[in-house]
Amino acid sequence: MKNYKKTLHERFSNYGANAKLWMRKCELLLPEIERARVWEEEGFGSIYEYAAKLAGMSKEKVRDSLRILRKIEDKPGLMKVAREKGLRAIRPVATIAEKEDDKFWADKAENMSVNTLETFVREIRHEKSGHMTTLIEMDLDPEIAEELKKIKGQNNWNELMKQLLEIREKQLEQEIPETKKTTARHIPSKISRYAKAKTNGTCCFPGCLKKADVLHHTDRFALSKEHNPNKIRPLCKAHHDLAHRGLIQNEDLPPQYWKIQKQPDKTDMKFMIDQKVINYKKTKFA
Template sequence: MTDEKLYQLCKQYGQWTLHWRWKFTGLLPEVNRRRLYEKKGFASIFEFAAKLAGLSNDQVRLALNLERRFEDKPALKQMLVEGKTSLHKLTRIASIATVENEQELAQKVNVLSKNALATLARDERVGSKSLPGQTLKFDLSDEVIEQLNLLHAQGKDVNVLLMELLKEREEKIVTKKEELSLKAMKTDSHYVSAEVRHLLKEEYGEKCSIKWCSRPAAVIHHSQRFGLAHTHDPKFLAPLCHEHHQIAHSIDARVQSYSHSIVAGGLFVMS
């Protein structure tokens, strides 16, 4: 047997082990409800799970807690009790699961990694809250502080001046984006020109374009699907981290009928 064959067998058997562990874990709520562990001579549900499948007490508690949380959410409960996915994935979305969104979440659990699901849950929580009054998270140079204080002493509204500068910057980016959009040609190449990449960097910096995400950008996402449009139009491009890129591609066909899957401010259109 070659090393590669041995490695492939290890991967295959490992995947089977995970699959059957999920199946076993899904049975635990019913085992607990029937107190089957007592009938079979085990002191507790924890001993039952440990001896039969090597599950820890925490894993057992998690399975039982999730089953209770999903009592009114049949799609997610089915995923748990039928062992269709891992506890780790279901835990990531439990805090945002509702009767209204559980079907959509169940679909996303099937296609997203656990890290992407955690990102999705965080986005839901952050997006549902109004942002409180914020303070600067960076230092200003002494020279800038001196100039701002001088303007303030002269009766200038510093907030208005700064907002004007920000709007001017935004208008320059929009103008440049329009210019490059008009120049965008049909192509089969996935290469994004240096000029477009420079503009995206000017607009978003080095980070993911989702406004509350602090991860570095890893992928230039085409919200106007490249496979259909065959262009690198900067109006439909946004740098995303790996997790938000997964989320963008998990948006269903109904939502993808919109011209953008990302709107100004970095929110995904979810309905």
């Protein structure tokens, strides 16, 4: 029974992988087909009809593929990744990549998951756009709204919120657990509770509102052999991944100072450890 299921699964995965591969080949031919207007000669009304009837591609997919390919056609590095991994893998960088940094982006698209790559691009865009103030809309009960307005009085909201946050911070500080020196990776519950409480379980990277998936040791547990409550930060999957690629700057400072950097600091001990772990995972799961 088990063998039968295994065989079925193997056949299905094998066909699926082939179907994807051939679909990728079709997608990559679209720009040329469009330029040469091949469909006309073959008696089709449009490239959409042509692609739908011959390859089962939706109109949306044709349009999307053409749009992305037009942007990367002059970038051989990204084209290579598109051929190997499909357009999905390079979509996040299609509009940000320039000819001069084709190699840089190709390398990222080759090695990062789509989720991590999207986050990385968003961060870099954000940095380019600079600092802004933020307007937050809140659904509040009338009594709470009244009370807040009262204590704000003639001052501004920013001042009041700062005060409230400081009170919260002081309260948390009173509960800081002690650093635990140990060889056990498992984070003691007191420490993990404290680490999560600071952001209420949200990823601590500036601007990210995703739920944290991981408690991350900014000093790398393999190096420090300790659980220091102030060096353990909650991170979402993508930001955790970026951290281990050495792409978060100022990781030793509080998260409000964190920034995405385009290149890792290769002289950092942490970077060397992270590389080892990444390579280990590659050989293990490849």
